[in-house]
Amino acid sequence: MKKIIASLIVLAAVLLIKPAFAQTTDTIFTGAKATLSSYRALYYLDDADPKKIKGTLRNIDNALEDERLKGKLQVELVAFSDGVAVYDKSGPYEAALLALQKKGVILAQCSNTVRERHIDKATLYSFISYVPSGNGEIIIRQAEGWATIHP
Amino acid sequence: MKKIIASLIVLAAVLLIKPAFAQTTDTIFTGAKATLSSYRALYYLDDADPKKIKGTLRNIDNALEDERLKGKLQVELVAFSDGVAVYDKSGPYEAALLALQKKGVILAQCSNTVRERHIDKATLYSFISYVPSGNGEIIIRQAEGWATIHP
Amino acid sequence: MKKIIASLIVLAAVLLIKPAFAQTTDTIFTGAKATLSSYRALYYLDDADPKKIKGTLRNIDNALEDERLKGKLQVELVAFSDGVAVYDKSGPYEAALLALQKKGVILAQCSNTVRERHIDKATLYSFISYVPSGNGEIIIRQAEGWATIHP
Numbered sequence: 001m002k003k004i005i006a007s008l009i010v011l012a013a014v015l016l017i018k019p020a021f022a023q024t025t026d027t028i029f030t031g032a033k034a035t036l037s038s039y040r041a042l043y044y045l046d047d048a049d050p051k052k053i054k055g056t057l058r059n060i061d062n063a064l065e066d067e068r069l070k071g072k073l074q075v076e077l078v079a080f081s082d083g084v085a086v087y088d089k090s091g092p093y094e095a096a097l098l099a100l101q102k103k104g105v106i107l108a109q110c111s112n113t114v115r116e117r118h119i120d121k122a123t124l125y126s127f128i129s130y131v132p133s134g135n136g137e138i139i140i141r142q143a144e145g146w147a148t149i150h151p
Numbered sequence: 152m153k154k155i156i157a158s159l160i161v162l163a164a165v166l167l168i169k170p171a172f173a174q175t176t177d178t179i180f181t182g183a184k185a186t187l188s189s190y191r192a193l194y195y196l197d198d199a200d201p202k203k204i205k206g207t208l209r210n211i212d213n214a215l216e217d218e219r220l221k222g223k224l225q226v227e228l229v230a231f232s233d234g235v236a237v238y239d240k241s242g243p244y245e246a247a248l249l250a251l252q253k254k255g256v257i258l259a260q261c262s263n264t265v266r267e268r269h270i271d272k273a274t275l276y277s278f279i280s281y282v283p284s285g286n287g288e289i290i291i292r293q294a295e296g297w298a299t300i301h302p
Numbered sequence: 303m304k305k306i307i308a309s310l311i312v313l314a315a316v317l318l319i320k321p322a323f324a325q326t327t328d329t330i331f332t333g334a335k336a337t338l339s340s341y342r343a344l345y346y347l348d349d350a351d352p353k354k355i356k357g358t359l360r361n362i363d364n365a366l367e368d369e370r371l372k373g374k375l376q377v378e379l380v381a382f383s384d385g386v387a388v389y390d391k392s393g394p395y396e397a398a399l400l401a402l403q404k405k406g407v408i409l410a411q412c413s414n415t416v417r418e419r420h421i422d423k424a425t426l427y428s429f430i431s432y433v434p435s436g437n438g439e440i441i442i443r444q445a446e447g448w449a450t451i452h453p
Contacts, residue, residue: 055348068434106180284368
């Protein structure tokens with residue numbers, strides 16, 4: 001009996017010493033587990049910098065191809081402000097966008113930006129969608145439980 | 152009977168071929184629907200770049216004016232790090248801030264930034280609020296169900 | 303009786319005039335209240351800019367030290383794309399990272415970035431963890447209820 005109590009005291013001491021959330025070498029962290037049957041993520045893009053645009057499109061593809069999420073992730077990309085550049089017909093992103101759309105990605109453009117900047121919709125790809133405002137879209141999607149990402 | 156089975160096979164084939172989340176031309180996507188009675192969004196600003204500041208203030212207004220959210224969106228803006236510039240009395244943002252505050256936007260400044268940078272509060276607008284830390288504010292708000300946006 | 307009705311009409315008028323979410327001088331806003339027993343936040347870093355990296359590490363520490371969250375906040379930092387710089391042995395961030403890890407912060411690197419850029423893991427700190435993709439990590443964590451922050 002004494003032995004059991006002594007063991008319990010040692011155990012309690014160990015538990016107290018060990019920080020609650022520490023990365024210990026005996027339990028290697030390899031990423032969060034995807035235990036749900038479906039996931040949803042909204043990416044938002046408000047920058048015309050080609051590096052930022054290419055990075056965002058590559059990030060979306062990386063998420064779709066992540067072994068943990070493959071086949072159960074729905075993605076929407078919403079562009080606003082300078083981000084409208086991603087949908088400009090004179091730009092270099094058509095192939096990447098079509099490849100993402102083929103994987104089910106919703107491609108959406110903020111109507112506010114189009115109106116404020118007097119952009120002719122004919123200069124943007126015809127295969128995209130329009131939402132009232134990019135910011136409203138972000139807020140509603142988060143309230144619906146979507147993850148939102150701004151690379 | 153055979154005809155019905157054949158039809159069902161064709162239907163099943165069509166359903167199998169169609170990607171789960173595709174944007175089809177027959178169901179035009181026009182943005183997420185705002186089905187809730189109220190929405191909450193925290194914008195955070197950590198940049199002194201006038202373009203970024205102006206964009207953030209305009210984004211907040213666009214969200215408040217989004218036809219889907221109008222009258223049911225509560226917004227808070229929290230500034231930290233270089234974002235404190237938005238509240239500097241010597242800056243050009245007073246009118247825009249007061250207009251947003253009139254629409255109910257909470258204007259908050261990170262106290263950590265003020266302390267770390269030895270900023271005299273008298274140099275910031277008197278109509279703003281202070282929170283212990285901007286980052287703590289973001290985390291608590293998300294846990295409360297607020298959307299958070301970093302333009 | 304008339305007096306009560308008159309009072310009620312005045313009260314109703316006041317309530318109607320007062321904006322729903324206004325910051326009034328009589329109720330000074332001092333930040334959201336942390337009413338939960340635990341909080342979780344994922345920071346993501348995709349930039350090599352030393353100012354951005356230092357800011358992110360400082361932000362994490364500020365959140366951990368926020369009087370509202372102290373002792374009940376779990377943090378994970380995930381680096382991807384150019385953000386891998388934070389874990390480069392030739393960089394200046396080792397002390398700050400170890401200090402955060404000591405406070406329980408999970409330090410994670412996107413495996414996709416390492417593979418795509420042919421980075422030798424021996425050039426990164428040995429005390430970090432690897433996740434399949436940084437973007438997948440963000441999405442799964444948000445679905446789990448974690449706040450996500452991109453300074």
